[in-house]
Amino acid sequence: AQTVTQSQPEMSVQEAETVTLSCTYDTSESDYYLFWYKQPPSRQMILVIRQEAYKQQNATENRFSVNFQKAAKSFSLKISDSQLGDAAMYFCAYRSWLQGGSEKLVFGKGTKLTVNP
Amino acid sequence: NAGVTQTPKFQVLKTGQSMTLQCAQDMNHNSMYWYRQDPGMGLRLIYYSASEGTTDKGEVPNGYNVSRLNKREFSLRLESAAPSQTSVYFCASNGFGRGPANYGYTFGSGTRLTVV
Secondary structure (H helix, E strand, O other): OOEEEOOOOEEEEEOOOOEEEOOEEEOOOOOOEEEEEEEOOOOOOEEEEEEEOOOOOOOEEOOEEEEEEOOOOEEEEEEOOOOHHHOEEEEEEEEEEOHHHOEEEEEOOOEEEEEEO | OOOEEEEOOEEEEOOOOOEEEEEEEOOOOOEEEEEEEEOOOEEEEEEEEOOOOOOEEOOOOOOEEEEEOOOOEEEEEEOOOOHHHOEEEEEEEEEEEOEEEEEEEEEOOOEEEEEO
16 A cells, blocks of 8 residues: 655744755555645645656746655655745645545645744 | 535534535536544545545545535535544545646545534
8 A cells, every 4th residue: 555654743944944845655656646735724735736757857836846756755845935824734645546446645644844934 | 716615614513413524516526535634644535436426435434424416515424423533524526627737636625523
């Protein structure tokens, strides 16, 4: 079964600086999707960035980028120029296949990011 | 706005009471899911529905039932609530939007359920 591990329960960063959140996963598949979700205190799950495994280029979305290392099964999230609004719980997730061809997301346990002014 | 609508947002139940959490999506997605979120555990799949008329168990189905009423609606029922079911519950849907580039999951805003 696929598993997703986030080894940093909590992280902190100074406003305007850069922080990297770690994620590793276990899979025997060759084609898959990986995601980072942000959950602010409002509880809403917000998609931050998505990476398709077949793409060698790392995904970027404005201040957010990933370092996708397929052989190492690593998928870290880098937040540049951190802002107070980036403070949230961040979840790494892997798209896993279910029987019958359907799918689900498997989540890590999350990393709580604090941004200090 | 298009998306996933969950009701209620908050609920307090007494042990043994029953309730149904409602979820509806308007994106014409085939797949719908119920997850629960507990501190330090991330989100865990309770039940899912790959298409209208089908439902299947996820990782933590005990104590729950679901109904896929139509393509839009997917409800989660607690028949006899227990304190261990105190959690935040999320409904989600999944499908391709206008092309694979828009593939992704959309989550509802969550239901905070407390069982006393």
